[in-house]
Amino acid sequence: MHKDSKRREALLYHAKPKPGKIAVVPTKPYSTQRDLALAYSPGVAEPCLEIEKNPENAYKYTAKGNLVAVISNGTAVLGLGDIGAQASKPVMEGKGLLFKIFADIDVFDIELDTKNIDEFVNIVKALEPTFGGINLEDIKAPECFEIERRLKEEMNIPVMHDDQHGTAIISGAALINACELQNKNIKDVKIVVNGAGAAAISCTQMYISVGALKENIVMLDSKGVIRTDRENLDPSKAVWATNRDIYTLEDAMKNADVFIGLSAANVLSPEMLKTMAPNPIVLAMANPNPEIAYDLAMATREDIIMGTGRSDFPNQVNNVLGFPFIFRGALDVRATKINEEMKLAAVYALAKLAKESVPEQVNIAYGERKLSFGKDYIIPKPFDPRLMTEIPPAVANAAMESGVATEPIANWETYRNELSDRMGSDNKLVRLLMNRAKTDPKKVVYTEADHLNVLKAAQIAYEEGIAIPILLGNKEIILELKEEIGFDADVMIIDPKTDEENERRIRYAEFFWQSRERRGITKIDAEKLMRDRSYFASMMVLQGEADAMLSGYSRSYPTALKPVLDLIPRINGVSKVASTNLMLTNRGPLFLADTAVNPNPTAEEIAKIAVMTNHTVKMFGFDPVIAMISYGNFGSSKEETPKKMRKAVEILHENYPDMIVDGEIQIDFALNQEMLKDKFPFSKLVGKKVNTMVFPNLDTANTTYKMLKELNETTSIGPILLGLDAPVHVFQLGASVDEMVNMTAVAVIDAQQKILRKKGIML
Numbered sequence: 001m002h003k004d005s006k007r008r009e010a011l012l013y014h015a016k017p018k019p020g021k022i023a024v025v026p027t028k029p030y031s032t033q034r035d036l037a038l039a040y041s042p043g044v045a046e047p048c049l050e051i052e053k054n055p056e057n058a059y060k061y062t063a064k065g066n067l068v069a070v071i072s073n074g075t076a077v078l079g080l081g082d083i084g085a086q087a088s089k090p091v092m093e094g095k096g097l098l099f100k101i102f103a104d105i106d107v108f109d110i111e112l113d114t115k116n117i118d119e120f121v122n123i124v125k126a127l128e129p130t131f132g133g134i135n136l137e138d139i140k141a142p143e144c145f146e147i148e149r150r151l152k153e154e155m156n157i158p159v160m161h162d163d164q165h166g167t168a169i170i171s172g173a174a175l176i177n178a179c180e181l182q183n184k185n186i187k188d189v190k191i192v193v194n195g196a197g198a199a200a201i202s203c204t205q206m207y208i209s210v211g212a213l214k215e216n217i218v219m220l221d222s223k224g225v226i227r228t229d230r231e232n233l234d235p236s237k238a239v240w241a242t243n244r245d246i247y248t249l250e251d252a253m254k255n256a257d258v259f260i261g262l263s264a265a266n267v268l269s270p271e272m273l274k275t276m277a278p279n280p281i282v283l284a285m286a287n288p289n290p291e292i293a294y295d296l297a298m299a300t301r302e303d304i305i306m307g308t309g310r311s312d313f314p315n316q317v318n319n320v321l322g323f324p325f326i327f328r329g330a331l332d333v334r335a336t337k338i339n340e341e342m343k344l345a346a347v348y349a350l351a352k353l354a355k356e357s358v359p360e361q362v363n364i365a366y367g368e369r370k371l372s373f374g375k376d377y378i379i380p381k382p383f384d385p386r387l388m389t390e391i392p393p394a395v396a397n398a399a400m401e402s403g404v405a406t407e408p409i410a411n412w413e414t415y416r417n418e419l420s421d422r423m424g425s426d427n428k429l430v431r432l433l434m435n436r437a438k439t440d441p442k443k444v445v446y447t448e449a450d451h452l453n454v455l456k457a458a459q460i461a462y463e464e465g466i467a468i469p470i471l472l473g474n475k476e477i478i479l480e481l482k483e484e485i486g487f488d489a490d491v492m493i494i495d496p497k498t499d500e501e502n503e504r505r506i507r508y509a510e511f512f513w514q515s516r517e518r519r520g521i522t523k524i525d526a527e528k529l530m531r532d533r534s535y536f537a538s539m540m541v542l543q544g545e546a547d548a549m550l551s552g553y554s555r556s557y558p559t560a561l562k563p564v565l566d567l568i569p570r571i572n573g574v575s576k577v578a579s580t581n582l583m584l585t586n587r588g589p590l591f592l593a594d595t596a597v598n599p600n601p602t603a604e605e606i607a608k609i610a611v612m613t614n615h616t617v618k619m620f621g622f623d624p625v626i627a628m629i630s631y632g633n634f635g636s637s638k639e640e641t642p643k644k645m646r647k648a649v650e651i652l653h654e655n656y657p658d659m660i661v662d663g664e665i666q667i668d669f670a671l672n673q674e675m676l677k678d679k680f681p682f683s684k685l686v687g688k689k690v691n692t693m694v695f696p697n698l699d700t701a702n703t704t705y706k707m708l709k710e711l712n713e714t715t716s717i718g719p720i721l722l723g724l725d726a727p728v729h730v731f732q733l734g735a736s737v738d739e740m741v742n743m744t745a746v747a748v749i750d751a752q753q754k755i756l757r758k759k760g761i762m763l
Contacts, residue, residue: 008486014090021093022100022107027063058129059334059407063106068133068327070095070109071124076140076163076198079287085111088138095137095162103324103388104422105331107135117143121150128155132331133338135323136161141198142236158330158338164202166319167262169326169343170379171283171307172206173350174317175258177378178305182279184257186211190277192252194291195262196221196237203260204240209344218242218252220263225252250275257281261291268292270300283307285317305375312438314376321380322346325387329395332415333405345398349391353380359621366439383432388423389416429582429589429620430715430742437466437748442547442727444747445470445540447533449493450477452485454553457740459487467744470546472496472533496536505530508539512567534563541726542567548747552731553740557596557719560730564721574723576601578609580616581705581718587671591617591624591692595701596719596732603647610652610694612722614659617692619753626692627670627685628652628663629700634680641696648694660684667693667704717742720750727751 014021029035037043047061059065074088089111096107110127114120124134134157136148148161179186191212193204196219208214219226219240225248226233228241246252253259253272261268261284268284268291282297284290287309294313297306307315326346330338358371362384371377380387393412399405409415444461448454450473458469459482471478471493478493494501505527512535513526529535533551540546552560565577578601580593593613594601601609610626617624628649632642645664652661662684669676670690677686695701709716716739721729727750729743 006486021090022096022109056406059132064130065132065331065334066104067106067108067131068099068135068331069124069127069131070099070107070135070137071112072110072137073112073114073120073139075115075138075143077138082140085113092137095135098320099135099324099327102320103328103392105324105327115143117146117150120147121154124151125154128157131157132334133158133327134160135327136163138163139198141201142234144198145201145236152337156336158327158335160323160326160338161198162319162323164198165206165338165343166322167199167285167317168203168206169322169346170317170319170350171203171260171285172210172347173354174283174307174315174379175207175212175281176210176347176351177354177373178258178281178283178307181373181375181378182257182281182303182305184279184281187213189216189257189281190255191217191258191260192249192256193217193219193240193260193262194249194267195219195260196226196240197262200260200262201236201240203262206343206347207260209340210347214240218244218246218256220249220252222263224248259284259291261285263291265289265291266293268297270296273297273300273304276301279303279305281305283315283317285309305378307378311382311435315378316382317379318382320382321350321387322391325391326395328388328419329392330399332392332407333396333399333409334407335396335399336404336406339399339402339404341402342395342398342404345394346391349394350379353384353386353390354378356386359385363621366435383435385423389419392419423588429584430717430745432621433717433742433745433749434464434466436752437745438464440748440752441465441467442748442751443468443470443545444548444550444744445472445537445546447472447537447549447551448553449473450481451553452481453735453737454740455481455487456485456737457744458491459485459489460737460741461744462487462489462491464741466741467548467748470494470540472537494536496533497531501536505536508536508543511543512539529563532563534560535567538563538567538726538728541728547751548727548729550729550731550740550743550747552733553735554733556733557730561597564724564728564730568728569725570723571725574608574612576605576608577721577723578612579719579721580613581716582620582720583705583708584715584717585708585712588689589620589622589691592701592705593692593694593722594698595695595705596730597698597721599698601697603644604651606645606648606694606696607651607655609722610648610661611656611659613692613694614656614661616720616722619749622691624660624692625685625688625690626659626661626694627665627667627690628661629667629670629693629695630664631666632664633666633669634664634683645696660688715742717746720746725754727754 028039030039051057070092072088072092074085075082077083077088077091092109092111096109099105099107112120112123139147144161151159179189193200204217225246226237226241228243250272254275255277257277258281263286265286282304284292290308294306294308297304307317309317355373362381363371366381396409400408444467446454446458446469449458449471458471461467462469469491471491475493475495509526509530513521513523537549541549577597578594579596580591581595583590583592591613594609614624628645630642630645642664649663652659676683705716708714727747729747731740
């Protein structure tokens with residue numbers, strides 16, 4: 001992307017539709033005068049009096065227990081340095097967003113315009129009644145050490161400076177597992193730490209906590225090896241000074257077992273890497289570019305285990321693996337501090353999690369058939385949903401055992417279920433989709449690329465590495481729009497109507513005519529149809545000149561669908577195409593079918609729709625739990641629609657006994673386990689969370705998904721076409737840019753899956 005365009009996009013993201021990235025949302029009813037009288041005066045006086053009697057009641061009657069302050073003075077912001085408190089606010093808001101989406105923790109960001117340690121500490125201490133925890137962020141060394149030390153000593157709520165401890169915890173887990181894989185005893189390894197800032201010092205201390213010996217560690221700053229004979233040495237560095245006869249990074253690397261990089265890009269050369277001991281471990285964590293490029297390091301040493309801070313290489317050391325879940329565990333037992341025992345518990349829980357079987361959802365997200373513990377997988381992936389159910393309990397238990405928990409957990413199974421429920425859906429699944437698509441991007445043809453929003457979607461897909469766009473439409477218009485939005489990539493642009501495409505049109509028409517010559521299509525008809533972009537694009541996919549196709553932005557769904565149905569063959573055994581929409585609801589992902597194609601399918605057709613939807617749900621990495629929706633429950637109505645759904649269920653139970661499907665059932669019983677278990681304890685759905693609904697007709701399915709989308713602002717991905725033998729999908733008329741980007745990812749994943757299926761491989 002052009003630099004100016006990237007800058008504009010970043011600024012627009014933070015400015016629109018409203019400034020900032022986080023907001024306050026009411027959690028109680030407020031629609032009536034009675035509600036308001038309870039929320040404020042006079043009703044609010046009652047919890048105030050209860051808190052006055054017992055301050056701990058603040059956790060019972062206010063949001064304190066799930067509220068963290070992200071606090072900075074802006075003196076060490078990312079790679080920007082000392083930019084001031086106010087300029088740091090976008091970063092602090094971003095940290096708040098990560099807390100919320102990964103661990104369901106609410107955040108207020110607070111930027112303090114002071115560099116005075118006493119003033120900073122006093123302000124934060126005065127905020128203790130408001131918050132359940134304090135996350136210090138982007139405060140320069142050495143002040144950050146003193147600030148954190150004092151706040152931990154003088155406050156009775158958890159305090160953690162994530163810049164120090166986040167990287168230490170994640171890299172500590174990586175180091176433990178890497179040593180195991182390389183058959184090295186952590187007590188014996190010689191470690192070189194390149195960097196001497198807050199993160200480097202905290203990391204080094206963590207490595208000692210997990211077994212490394214101080215005498216085996218060498219630390220360097222920008223001046224070289226930190227030695228005891230250096231004058232005016234900062235006390236935080238002096239702890240790590242050596243008197244060994246080494247002065248440079250080149251000296252330090254000889255026979256070293258481990259390199260820890262928290263410094264700058266490209267400071268570690270291949271020649272230095274070659275001098276390391278056999279089976280070296282390199283965690284090069286400078287961002288955005290590591291101390292040595294991943295590919296270069298791997299080409300230099302075959303026996304290396306390599307980790308970086310980047311998401312596009314294995315073994316990403318990412319703080320988001322730690323801080324949300326550490327605070328989650330600390331808050332849930334009302335810990336008075338985050339101590340060393342809790343941080344170590346997080347380290348060992350992360351290390352242990354990497355050795356366990358990886359959920360299929362994670363394999364799919366990363367394009368792997370089976371991720372497993374090894375040189376390319378030494379720590380869990382950031383998208384792993386088990387982080388939420390494994391790290392907080394470990395931290396909470398450590399808090400209890402070390403005596404800093406004031407509200408111990410009695411039932412761990414219940415607690416894990418609560419953590420799982422907190423995950424909701426937000427947009428984690430969207431991130432999973434994007435990541436999965438990036439593992440093997442495909443050529444996607446957009447039939448309406450001379451519309452600005454379609455072109456924007458193609459631009460995002462290209463720049464995110466999701467797809468390789470092929471743009472169909474008026475070339476002159478597309479070029480003008482590309483310049484307007486700063487889309488300067490050299491991608492293919494095709495106008496099917498031009499003389500330039502005459503040869504391809506004739507070739508496509510010949511193929512189409514021969515395939516339809518006994519079904520009312522003449523050769524002239526075929527040649528005319530190939531001037532239509534949807535027919536042309538469909539033929540590109542059939543001829544292998546594109547991997548997937550997307551259309552429908554500017555035309556009604558039936559109109560856009562017709563060329564697809566005319567040209568694209570069905571999967572064997574499928575007579576009717578159907579569709580499903582994936583809704584990202586507060587209770588988790590929910591697949592709805594058939595939302596776009598069949599007005600009134602028969603019982604037999606509904607059963608086939610359920611089977612196709614079942615396969616699609618699995619493609620996304622979920623175990624399908626399918627409710628067959630109607631206005632009756634298990635024979636309560638003798639009318640035609642419930643009878644049709646009942647018959648479809650009978651077909652499924654007889655022919656697909658392994659499918660988890662039942663009905664006919666009303667939608668509230670499908671979603672409410674207590675009601676279902678109470679009234680219909682015999683149902684296959686009892687004790688399972690329904691994630692898929694099949695409806696009796698297009699009216700109910702289409703209305704339901706659109707109502708969810710508009711009333712609850714639920715993200716919708718779809719319609720996803722089912723039953724076609726090629727990855728071709730149709731947008732709803734006027735789809736948003738985000739919806740089209742999401743569908744691009746779906747089309748790419750569909751293409752990946754179909755290729756694997758034809759090879760006899762299934763993820």
